[in-house]
Amino acid sequence: MSKKKILVTGAFGFIGSNLVEYLVENNYQVLAFDRYNSDSSYGYLENSKYFNDIEFILGDIRDYDSVNKALKNCSICIHLAALIGIPYSYISPIAYLKTNLEGTYNVLESIKNLNTEQVIITSTSEVYGTAQSIPIDEKHRLNAQSPYAASKISADHLGLSYYNSFDIPLKIIRPFNTYGPRQSARAIIPTIILQCLNADNELKLGNLHVQRDFTYVLDLCDAYLKAIKCNELYGEIFNVGSNQMINLNRLIEIIFSKINIRKKILSDNARIRKKESEVERLQADNSKFVKFTEWSPKISLDEGIEKTIKWIKENHHRFNKNIYYV
Numbered sequence: 001m002s003k004k005k006i007l008v009t010g011a012f013g014f015i016g017s018n019l020v021e022y023l024v025e026n027n028y029q030v031l032a033f034d035r036y037n038s039d040s041s042y043g044y045l046e047n048s049k050y051f052n053d054i055e056f057i058l059g060d061i062r063d064y065d066s067v068n069k070a071l072k073n074c075s076i077c078i079h080l081a082a083l084i085g086i087p088y089s090y091i092s093p094i095a096y097l098k099t100n101l102e103g104t105y106n107v108l109e110s111i112k113n114l115n116t117e118q119v120i121i122t123s124t125s126e127v128y129g130t131a132q133s134i135p136i137d138e139k140h141r142l143n144a145q146s147p148y149a150a151s152k153i154s155a156d157h158l159g160l161s162y163y164n165s166f167d168i169p170l171k172i173i174r175p176f177n178t179y180g181p182r183q184s185a186r187a188i189i190p191t192i193i194l195q196c197l198n199a200d201n202e203l204k205l206g207n208l209h210v211q212r213d214f215t216y217v218l219d220l221c222d223a224y225l226k227a228i229k230c231n232e233l234y235g236e237i238f239n240v241g242s243n244q245m246i247n248l249n250r251l252i253e254i255i256f257s258k259i260n261i262r263k264k265i266l267s268d269n270a271r272i273r274k275k276e277s278e279v280e281r282l283q284a285d286n287s288k289f290v291k292f293t294e295w296s297p298k299i300s301l302d303e304g305i306e307k308t309i310k311w312i313k314e315n316h317h318r319f320n321k322n323i324y325y326v
């Protein structure tokens with residue numbers, strides 16, 4: 001039987017590159033789509049051990065023609081391409097609408113006109129805003145506390161409207177915070193690890209009172225695989241998270257002990273968000289997704305942090321340890 005071809009958008013990024021490799025390992029043919037660049041650089045897939053098994057296409061998610069062309073001849077689409085940094089969404093909100101909303105429109109509109117078997121859109125737990133009650137199930141109210149969250153809520157709803165209006169084979173996965181090798185230094189776990197590895201005596205962070213629910217990236221990749229294989233997820237949204245909430249101080253303690261270091265923890269004004277924009281706590285209720293797919297995360301936070309520290313140590317040349325990434 002010939003392999004099913006999956007288009008992964010945002011394939012060179014953190015989740016995308018891990019997912020492409022995971023899909024190849026699980027016998028799918030993958031077309032990796034990411035932003036055109038004149039060096040023909042394939043990001044984290046450049047040095048992948050599966051490089052020769054992956055097809056590549058450079059384009060722009062904001063451009064209907066390149067998305068439509070990439071989708072032709074693919075049975076499945078997993079849509080990840082997005083701008084994801086919250087601080088940068090304060091600086092350039094329109095870029096988030098063009099990439100995250102119009103980019104999703106380009107995927108949906110293409111699917112509407114093609115015979116694609118299924119499309120999985122990637123949402124985010126940021127759409128809930130600070131939890132009103134925990135754990136958060138899919139009925140929790142939505143609250144856009146940043147332009148990033150607003151762009152993702154809009155994209156989710158555009159997707160649902162295409163399902164309702166045009167019967168497109170849509171599934172929506174809503175990951176909570178994901179971490180692991182290849183994540184940008186903007187995210188909280190790499191930020192802490194990198195600062196622990198530099199020469200400063202201080203660890204500079206933003207709001208020290210946040211609480212989050214973390215999933216290791218390969219567990220999220222497995223959730224996508226289970227979502228592809230499940231025949232029942234159409235037209236609905238599914239939380240993917242560990243159901244465990246951890247506060248920042250505990251997270252820092254774990255990383256300090258793994259690296260065997262202690263630093264003074266400072267709340268840096270430049271990193272603090274406006275109160276109304278700060279999502280204070282997130283904890284998933286993943287039971288709806290688990291009920292349909294029997295997914296369960298396999299990698300503990302302890303083990304996942306060890307793997308992430310190892311990867312950052314081996315790849316420290318990729319990061320400038322002394323700047324604040326937004």
Ligand SMILES: NC(=O)c1ccc[n+]([C@@H]2O[C@H](COP(=O)([O-])OP(=O)(O)OC[C@H]3O[C@@H](n4cnc5c(N)ncnc54)[C@H](O)[C@@H]3O)[C@@H](O)[C@H]2O)c1
Nearest residue numbers: 010012013014015034035060061080081082124175177178
């Ligand atoms: N990382 C998390 O904790 C997390 C949690 C929930 C949801 N998500 C969602 O998962 C998806 C992937 O996030 P990530 O953490 O891997 O981010 P990332 O920034 O590492 O990856 C995003 C990818 O999208 C690509 N991209 C951006 N603009 C593009 C354009 N105009 N055309 C083509 N490609 C473009 C980037 O080049 C990049 O490779 C996003 O949709 C994000 O909202 C991430």
